[in-house]
Amino acid sequence: MDTISPLALKQSYPYVSLLQQFYNGGSFVVSFDGCFLVCSYGDDVKLMSSSDSSTLRSLGGFSESSTSFTLSLDDRFLFTTTDNRQIRVWELSSHKCIHSWKGYGSVKSMACHSSSGFPGDDATTVRVWNM
Numbered sequence: 001m002d003t004i005s006p007l008a009l010k011q012s013y014p015y016v017s018l019l020q021q022f023y024n025g026g027s028f029v030v031s032f033d034g035c036f037l038v039c040s041y042g043d044d045v046k047l048m049s050s051s052d053s054s055t056l057r058s059l060g061g062f063s064e065s066s067t068s069f070t071l072s073l074d075d076r077f078l079f080t081t082t083d084n085r086q087i088r089v090w091e092l093s094s095h096k097c098i099h100s101w102k103g104y105g106s107v108k109s110m111a112c113h114s115s116s117g118f119p120g121d122d123a124t125t126v127r128v129w130n131m
Contacts, residue, residue, distance in 0.1 A: 026039065026040050026065070026067075027039070027040065027066070027067060027068050027069055028040075028069065029069040029070055029071055030050065031050075031071060031075045032071065032073065032074075032075050033075060034050055035049070035050060035051075036048060036049055036050055036056055037050055038069045038071070038078060039069075040065045040066045040067075040069075041058075042065065043060070043064060043065060044058050044059065044060050045058070045059040045066050045069070045078075045080055046058055046059075047059070047078075047092075057095055059078075059080075059090060059095060059097075061097065064082050064083055064084060065082065065083075066080045066081060066082055067081050067082055067083055067106070067107070067108065068080070068081045068107055068108060068109055068110050069081075069110070070110040070111055070112055071112065072112050073112055075092065076091065076092060076093065077089055077090065077091060077092065077098075078090040078092055079110055079112070081103065081107040081110065083106055085102045085103040085104070085105065085106060085107070086100065086101075086102060086103075087100065087101055087102070087103050087107065088100045
């Protein structure tokens with residue numbers, strides 16, 4: 001019978017790349033394929049290349065900074081929220097906002113589910129919107 005060697009864990013975790021052009025903290029989301037990330041910059045939302053930190057697209061039209069982001073499971077749609085409870089759905093192929101509504105409270109986090117459900121929470125309540 002073969003003896004199984006103990007699992008050796010890394011002792012150091014160096015970063016592979018550094019994306020530091022303008023990011024100063026806050027919410028961000030990485031695409032499922034790892035090709036881009038989304039973050040807030042002032043009143044704009046930036047789609048950034050994860051390979052070279054270049055700006056792929058800037059989404060404007062916000063009256064304040066976005067507080068939370070999530071992507072659909074196929075990376076086709078971006079969901080954004082702001083402190084004024086505005087929730088927007090962006091179609092990434094056209095870079096256009098295709099749907100917008102006011103949430104019931106300040107949305108602090110979001111996630112997409114394969115059932116087309118879209119849960120968001122305001123730290124005390126979880127709401128699910130059927131998209």
